[in-house]
Amino acid sequence: MKTTALNAPDEQTSLLATLQQAHFRVAMLMVLALGFALTLAALMALRASAQHNLQHVARSIAYATEAAAAFKDTTAIQEALGQIASQESLAHAHVLDAKGAVLGQYQRNSNSLLNTVGDRMVSLLLTQPTTAAVVFQGKQIGEVRLRGDGSSFVWFLFSGLAGMLVCLALGGLAMRQLSRRVRRDIMQPLQALIALTHAARQERSTQSRAPASKITELHQLGEGFNALLEEIEAHQTPLHQESLSQTHLANHDSLTGLPNRAYFRRRLTRVLQENQTEGRGLAVLYLDHDHFKSVNDRYGHATGDALLAEVAKRVRAQIRDNDVVARLGGDEFAVLLTPLPNVEDATRISDKIIASMSEPLPQRPADRIVPSLSIGIAIYPVHGQTAEQLLRAADSAMYRSKTQQRGRHLISNTEVDTSDLRESLQYRQPGRQK
Template sequence: MNRPSPDKPASHRISLLATLQQAHFRVATLMMLAVGFALSLAALVALRTAADQNLQLVARSIAYTTEAAVVFRDTIAIQESLGLIARQESLASAQIVGVQGILLGRYIRPSDSLADAVGDRIVALLLPQPTVAPVMYQGRRIAEVRLRGDGAGFVGFIFMGLAGMLVCLALGAVAVRQLSRRIQRDILQPVQALTAVTYAARFDRATSARAPASRIAEFHQLGEDFNALLMEIEVYQTQLHQENKSLSHLANHDSLTGLPNRSYFRRRLTRALQDIQTTGGGLAVLYLDNDHFKSINDRYGHAVGDALLVEVADRVRAQVRENDVVARLGGDEFAILLAPLHNVEDAARIADKIISSMAEPLETRPQDHIVPSLSIGIAIYPMHGQTAEQLLRAADRAMYRVKSQHRGQRHIFNHQTDGSDSLHPPEKREVL
């Protein structure tokens, strides 16, 4: 059975697993980026404060160390002390300026790399003003120290922060993957199983399928409810099938004898003729009528008449093959379809067996013994007819020939002796 095409092509639809994976990845990425940015910002602020305090200490140390040299204007000592401390503390630049604005000493770190240039730019952004410390002598300001820190530490910190965020992103991706696997196991697998059961029930009418148990309570309860619904549908379908089967049997079978009725026999005969016309072969139609049935029914009552019909039906059915069809056409008349039939003698032999099976009396009361008797007319395809109506009419005429001459016998239709409609009384002109 073809499934109805959805409103939107399946290739344009995203699965639940992909949706959850994307949502988790986005949330995890944004969260880690936000946390990383916040931590990096806090670390930069802390680093800026620490660097500023460190530069203040270095500036005061330089002021204290060069105090005597500044007093005596010993520029060589000032330069040596300034360069020594600047190199030890990794300063980008340092200078000592007198109160009149005279430059007393200066140190500039050699800068010949991109990292130094980037570091200086970062320091300029974080610490735009140089760190200043006064050089005091006898409570009087005689000069001041001006410093700028090296940005290499800032650059290293930034690269370490970026590396840390990348590591966090990688760990987050692994965590999202593990979470997706767990979601697939705990959520998607029950949903997929329930979907498969739903499709099977909808498109394949497979109501025997059941949703498996789930670790999640809500999915487990949903599966249990769905299974209960499928069980009710299965029970309902079974009952409906039984009712349809019973109705079909009632529509195609005689309620008294359980044999197929006239309409069923006509359909089977028509189908058998179609098959034979394709595959070749022959078949026979036997028309059976109970002898003296009306007198038995009038003398012993309808109950005995019904018992006689049931007994005759059982005996007739016992003498034919499994694939042959025995039907009650109505009243005390029966018909038999013998298919396939290899020769006429087989039909005559079966008719003789049926007649012989009627020799056993039917005991209704201890003092009454009713012996069934049948008159049988036989029509052979294709000699006596090409259609179901022709064969039944021929078999009926052959049967009436027996009843009019020798009851309790069988007779094969003969065109010369049985072909005239004058053989039939008005009430038996038309069999079907």
């Protein structure tokens, strides 16, 4: 199947990181812009109000000191000025005569950092000092000149800044909440889809389905994807089953259900490869029914078939699960015993197989058709190193058995004594000394 791989850009980032970054930037920009605009507007309002207030204080001082100023009574001026100024937030205030000479003055006592910063701010916001004319009998005889205390401006700015920081913190919390929702509602369904795509492509797994999503578009995407998986599954299942049954047919005998010769040979070859590296022994038994043709001839082909199936069943019952019994064809079977710790095991199992044939065929009790097998045994590595050599050795042992005494077993190459075989096997088993 042709696959189309996208060229990934040099720098890739996740959707969640992109959304988080975008949310963060928008939230910060909004808080800063809003905070700046609000602070500026409030500062302008504060400036107008302070200007108005200071004008009012200057006029009060001018009114309170007009008589004293007319008679140049500096003590009275100082007293009146001190009384009013101490109740207001003033940095300093002066009462001057018409020629600009100072008749009375007030100076704020404290000169803290807050006052210094405040005075700077006041001189920036209100460039000129606030003035009011001192009028006596309709004639201007002097002037009041004063400057407000700027500490309230500083407090205002501080509280504005604090407000902005609180807003930033709240914005951060809101963003975290939003990012959780994005993760839950968008990222998780998308990640589930990615996992499904991966499973379908890499492991050919089409059983899992995309979960439902709260987001309409993602839900539709999931539904579409599920429909696609169902189509693939519907298409794949018969193909898969067909291929399984074809594989089974190619490897098994339909009458007995046992593996066939090709399978046996492959399996033996594989086990031999493993045994060569691990030094373990194995045995191949070659089984042939005695006078099977006469059963066919006398009772018919169907009875012959039933006899073969019964023999297969009985042989299978005598061996371990990991041993293999196969039908090689006609009335011939083979057994692979692996691993084989002792040579005696091969003869012992052959005896058991032969003994299991003693009962007549249950389908035809009246006829007393009793199965009978001749068995040839070949041991690896003594009688052969390959599947071919071992099968041939076991076959010729079986043939010799037939010619000598049917219904018995014989080990290949009668010159080899079983004790020699045992020694040979032990020599090859790992961890054992000869």
